[in-house]
Amino acid sequence: MTTGEKFFNRKIKDIGVSLNSVQKQAVLHTEGPLLLLASPGSGKTTTIIMRIGYLLEVLGVDPVRVKAVTFSKASANDMKDRFQSFFPGLPSIDFSTIHSLAFQVVREYFWRNDVAYKLIEGEVGFELNKKMVLRRIFQSVNEENITDDQLEELTTYISFIKNRMLPEEKWSSVESDVPKAVEIFKQYEDFKKSHANQLLVDYDDMLTIANRALDENIKMRRKYQQKYDYFLTDESQDTSLVQHSIIEKLVEEHRNLCVVADDDQSIYTWRAAEPQYLLDFQKVYPEAKILKMEQNYRSSKEIVEIANRFIKRNKNRYDKNMFTKNPDKKPVELVSLTDYKGQATYLAEEISRLENYEDNAILYRNNSSSITLIDAFEQAKIPFYMKDSDNRFFSHWVVQDMMNFMRLAFDVRRTDVFERIYGKFNWFLSRQHMAQLKRMGNNESVFDNLIQFSDLKDFQRLKVKKGKKIFSEMKDMSPTQAIRAIRSDLGYEEVLKDMSKRLGFNKENLLDILNTLEEISKSVDGVIEFGKRIKHLDALMKSSKFNKHENAVTFSTFHSSKGLEFSRVYMIDLIEGVIPAQSDIESKKEGIMEPMEEAVRLFYVGMTRAKEHLxxxxxxxxxxxxVRVSQFYEDVNRMINPPTQIGKSQSKVEKIRKKQAKEKAPVSPNAIKDEKVLIKGLMVKHRVFGAGEIVNCEDGIVEIRFPKFSKQLAVGTCLEMGLLELGQ
Incomplete structure (x- = not known):
């Protein structure tokens, strides 16, 4: 029996860990470069830990000579915990992020060169915080304040360029919707170099400076090369060019590098991840061994087979065939609703039937999709945990604008509120007009003051008079009516469209925010109640992070779901323009395939989070x-329902939905079938929520007041699924 076989047998006996043949090969291949391609659910972390344990326990390698680099601090801590549970008698190796490793190099490099420096990210002073610096530079360059969305895009733009190691002459080749992004970037770099007597450094600088230091200082490079004999990098499909460059320099003498990755799960090229590096791995390391961990231990046979067929849409990938020995469970389900409004309600109804919430996840492409879910699940009293609890929907400037319009309606003397939104009317008011208004200080109506005392042109005065009338009426409107008045009568929607053209905002995203606010407004009676509802949902979203380990449904973007698994997964908003995004579609039309291939990979990541129900x-x-159904949804539909001999699908999308609705629960013969029956004041009985009274029914939505809460339900869904009967 070989030493390897003895090791594997011992681990089966000691901790119950048994590896398949490919995993064993990965553990035993310790010398020279290794690319380990790990399909979803293939046990990569277990294999990594066992490989490190083999180095230490069997080969006698000193733990300080082994380095493991992970994608995040959380992953590093998780690996360290897993290693200690597998090998409690062995000292741990050094698990860290690439940024942590780079910072070690940077600190020594600056010390050797007598350079004073200050990190401007993390827990740092307000004035020298990276984001505050960028805010000031943007304001100086564009003469207006930067929005949170623009700030996020600007930081992503800067990070992308640095991680791609692009020279200054190529900065303009990177697309950005941020006005004058290149100029802002240049000023930002100059500011960091010229501040007092110290160099200002951000997280991306750690990488670029470390890479440069290892290039320039041979003594330092040799020191770090000789520090470790074995290198391992995890999640390498998410690693950027500068990160790859650092690792290459550190292993160039011994070349004992184990790269663990899955090119099919590379979903961060917008953050400068470089999946092509994996495809070109043998160009850098011709002697490399490539192993494919294709057995999935996570998901049912049906999910694995569909996901494996789906990812083969992509051509620029390693040829892998994910498989599983897990038993059959149930087919992947396809659901097509009549209207978007019914989606959150449908999900709440489906999940409310389950006893266990915590093993369920709802995944979406954009964070904005979570807002209607929060509203519906809160009304249905279903607890949830938001993976992306930093969602800024309720602090978005469009939401704040709408709240300020409503505040002004209740007190037209609020000059301070008017100042926040005066540029959002289609009235062409200037800063001088606002300055005149503030100087008056007579605590009178801002509209009367503008009409009587400011230097307005005749057409502006007419607009202000019309606006005054609208605001006086708004106090008595329902919140839905008020939002529509702001959008159309006050011209706010036209202002947003104009701003989108001038400043590069995504018009559809801004209009979606307004539409979402309208949906929320339908569940409350007055403008004041609407404001309270918005604050309540915002607080609920922020506090949901405390539900992480509770019996709660997980809401997550596809991106943030990577590495997670759930018994039941619902992937929502599967329409063209969302996934794939419109930009992906346009790129494909121009012959640029990578954006569409990444969208395919993102969808694949979502699918492979599911264990039993997808x-x-x-x-x-x-x-x-x-809207158009997502081509990815249609692809899966064709896999499940292949064309018949006469060339037609076995079941159209709508039929799939109806068939499954019937399978989920028997429809009562007394169920209401006619929408005309649903009138205000009618007592009904809902199949899940019990008895209630209809308080409103319009625009395809029926609102029912139950004993402890009210719910808005899609009429089409209720009739189609037979959810309502006449009450008593």
């Missing part, structure tokens, strides 16, 4: 407009 959800209409 449900794909689309719809036909959104906010009164017909």
């Amino acid at each position: 449900e794909l959800i689309t719809y036909q209409m959104k906010y009164g407009k017909k």
Whole structure:
């Protein structure tokens, strides 16, 4: 029996860990470069830990000579904990992030060169915080304040360029919707170099400076090369060019590098991840061994087979065939709703039937999709945990604008509120007009003051008079009516469209925010209640992070779900323009395939989070407009329902939905079938929520007041699924 076989047998006996043949090969291949391609659910972390344990326990390698680099601090800590549980008698090796490793190099490099420096990210002073510096530079260059969305895009733009190691002459080749992004970037770099007597450094600088230091200082490079004999990098599909460059320099003498990755799960090219590096691995390391961990231990046979067929849409990838020995469970489910409005309600109804919430996840492409979920799940009393609890929807400037419009309606003397939104009317008011208004200080109506005392042109005065009338009426409007008045009568929607053209905002995203606010407004009676509802949902979203280890449904973006697994997964908003995004579609039309291939990989990541139940959800209409079903949804549909001999699908999308609805629960013969029956004041009985009274029914939505809460339900869904009966 070889030493390797003895090691594996011992681990089966001691901790119950048994490896398959490919995993064993990965553990035993310790000398020279190794690319370990790990399919979803293939046990990569277990294999990594066992490989490190073999180095230490069997080969007698000193732990300080082994270095493992992970994608995040959380992953590093998780690996350290897993290692200690597998090998409690062995000292741990050094698990860290690439940034932590780079910072070691940077500190020594600066010390050797007598350079004073200050880190401007993390827990640092307000004035020298990276984001505050960028805010000031943006304001100086563009003469207006930067929005949170623009700030996020600007930091991503800067990070992308640095991680791609692009020279200054190529900065303009990187697309950005931030006005004058290149100029802002240049001023930012100059500011960091010229501040007092110290160099200012951000997280991306750690990488670029470390890479440069290892290039320039041979003594330092040799020191770090000789520090470790074995290197391992995890999640390498998410590693950037500068990160790869650092690792290459550190292993160039011994070349004992184990790279663990999955090119099919590379979903961060927008953050400068470089999946092509994996495809070119043998160009850098011709002697490298490539192993494919293709056995999935996580998901049912049906999910694995569909996901494996789906990812083969992509051509620029290693040829892998994910498989599983897990038993059959149930087919992947396809659900097509009539309207977007019914999606959150449908999900709340489906999940409310389950006893266990914590092993369920709802995944979406954009964070904005979570808002209607929060509203519906809170009304249905279903606890949830938001993976992306930093969602800034309720602090978005569009939401704040709408709240300020409503505040002004209740007190037209609020000059301070008017100052926040005066540029959002289609009235062409200037800073001089605002300055005149503030100087008056007579505590009178801002509209009367503008009309009587400011230097307005005749057409502006007419607009202000019309606006005054609208605001006086708004106090008595329902919140839905008030939002529509702001959008159309006050011209706010036209202002947003104009701003989108001038400043590069995504118009559809801004209008979606307004539409979402309208949906929320339908569950409350007055403008004041609407404001309270918005604050309540915001607080609920922020506090949901405390539900992480509770019996709660997980809401997550596809991106943030990577590495997680759940018994039941619902993938929602599966329409063209969302996934794939419109930009992905346009790039493909121009012959640029990578954006579409990344969208495919992102969808694949979502699918492979599911263990037993995977449900794909689309719809036909959104906010009164017909939408196109996602081509990815259609692809899966064709896999499940292949064309018949006469060339037609076995079941159209709508039929799939109806068939599954019937399978989920028997429809009562007394169920209401006619929408005309649903009138205000009618007592009804809902199949899940019990008895209630209809308080409103319009625009395809029926609102029912139950004993402890009210719910808005899609009429089409209720009739189709037979959810309502006449009450007593």
